[in-house]
Amino acid sequence: MARKTGSHSDITGPRVRAAAQRLIARHGYAAVSMRQIAAEVGVQAGALYLYTPDKQTLLYDLMRLHMDELLSALALLPEPADPREALQQFARFHIRFHLDRPEAVFIAYMELRNLEPENFAAIEALRRRYEDRLETILRLGAAEGCFVLPDAKLATLALIAMLTGVTGWFRPDGRLSGAEVEAIYADMALKAVSA
Amino acid sequence: MARKTGSHSDITGPRVRAAAQRLIARHGYAAVSMRQIAAEVGVQAGALYLYTPDKQTLLYDLMRLHMDELLSALALLPEPADPREALQQFARFHIRFHLDRPEAVFIAYMELRNLEPENFAAIEALRRRYEDRLETILRLGAAEGCFVLPDAKLATLALIAMLTGVTGWFRPDGRLSGAEVEAIYADMALKAVSA
DNA sequence: AGATTATCTGAACGTGCGTTCAGATCAAGC
DNA sequence: GCTTGATCTGAACGCACGTTCAGATAATCT
The missing domain is CATH 1.10.10.60 (Homeodomain-like)
Structure with missing residues (x-):
């Protein structure tokens, strides 16, 4: 057979x-x-x-595909002139995207260390591009005076960690809906860096 | 030999x-x-x-020891009456403790799924006790009106994720000192839930 | 209908795994 | 100085791993 x-x-x-x-x-x-x-x-x-071709490539393809999707979706987002609005939008996008793909996200953040050096560098570069978008928003807001950040890079990483953490506990059939969670997180993110 | x-x-x-x-x-x-x-x-x-006795117990002992140390250290913290001060103190404690033990922390958060069910339950219970301390602070502050939280549990998890994220990038010889990072994170945490 | 090609099986390969254990070696107590 | 017990070696156990490949089967093409 x-x-x-x-x-x-x-x-x-x-x-x-x-x-x-x-x-x-x-x-x-x-x-x-x-x-x-x-x-x-x-x-x-x-x-x-x-x-x-092998197990490693299977992992890499999963992560690569996920990052491509993430960056493609991000590119479709409009870029509001108001940094506060831009940050809220980014936060909502991040939460929404992550809640829709809990498995892919989990892998992208947890299995980095199982990538061979070449593959790791490739994924890391994509991740940086994503974080740069948030960092740019924060820097703009700081320049305009509506955000207060001692360190833009640190704030970027802190916010992303907070937002990504949602995948650790969210359950679709839980107490809160995705939309509620999205709103609350976006609000917290905004307040965390506001003046 | x-x-x-x-x-x-x-x-x-x-x-x-x-x-x-x-x-x-x-x-x-x-x-x-x-x-x-x-x-x-x-x-x-x-x-x-x-x-x-075996590899699994070795992992469990590491995590168990870490959580015990965490809870012991937490128990030594004073409990300020002012929720704002209590939150700042908790945040600073969390950052400091985590920066001092990056490896133990990393394991405690990443290897949960490799614990057998019994061991997992034990560690999870300890982790819950730790989170409860923060949640209590937040609820107190909300009752007093100095914090605004649509959902105390969610805010707890969001803050802990943010604070714990520091271990992902912090390097002792990096641009920022541990004390600086501690101050910035504590400030962000406080603002994120403030009115 | 017959030939061809894409798809999958089942067995095998070398390797490394967690764990056990008899025996060797060293430190300590008498 | 001899015995005893703690500490470690080195080899072995059965098993599962990632990967390869010849051969079998089903779909497709002519």
Whole structure:
């Protein structure tokens, strides 16, 4: 027995990535085996290598894809002239995007150290580009006098850590809706750097 | 050859935990082998089992010890009547404590999922006790009217995520000193929940 | 219908894992 | 100085890992 009925590369490829994402988010890259991923897809381990050259690349592709999506979505955001509005918008975007993709986000922040140096550098560069957008907003606001920041870079990292932390506890069926959480976080972020 | 000259349980035991902490913080629990830990200590893998029943317990002991230290140190903090002062003090304490023990903190927040259910529950309970202290401060401040929080639990988690994020980038030889970082973060935390 | 190609299986490879244990070595107590 | 107990080695255990590959099967093309 071999090829399954109705099987296609177009179907199995995404399913491999989806299974990898789910498992790695739950148990961590190092703790997940290729055989577990294969089992989740309903295939033997060897078949995975039709879709990825190796395990490391599978992880890298997940993170790379996520960062590309993040930056693409960010690029679509308008850029309000008012820094306060821009910050609120960024915060809301960040929360919304992260709540929609908890697994991808979790991996992007937790599995950096499991990337080989080259791959790490590539992802890190993308992450920097994202953070730069927030940092620019903060610097603009500071120049205009509506934000007070002893250190723009530090404030950037502090806000991102706070906003990203939402993925650690948010549950769709929990006490608060995504929209509520979004509003509260955006407000806290704004106040944290305001005059 | 066997027993090393001048070797003692009192010395090797702590060295095992220290090596485990260093390696796990850097590479992750699942990615670190008992043989690597043993090599770091300068001993064969089998000797580790004089000091821990198994790898899982080694991880749990690290986390448990860290949480105990955290709660003990917290208990020594005075409890100012003014919620604003209490919050600032908590924030400064949190930053200071975390900057002093980057490895232990990193493990405590990243390796939770590698704990077996029982151990996880135990650590989680300790973590909850810690968070409760902050939540109490916030609720008190909200009742007195100096804090504005749509949701105390959410604010607690947001602040802790922000404060803990400091371990992700802080370097002792970096641009900012620990004391500066402490002051800035405490200020941001206070503003984030103030009226 | 027959040939071709994409897809997958099942077994195998070398390696490293956590853990155990008999035996070797050293330090301490008598 | 001999014995005893604490400490460690070195080899071994079964198992799971990532990866490869020849062969089997199903879909597609002619």
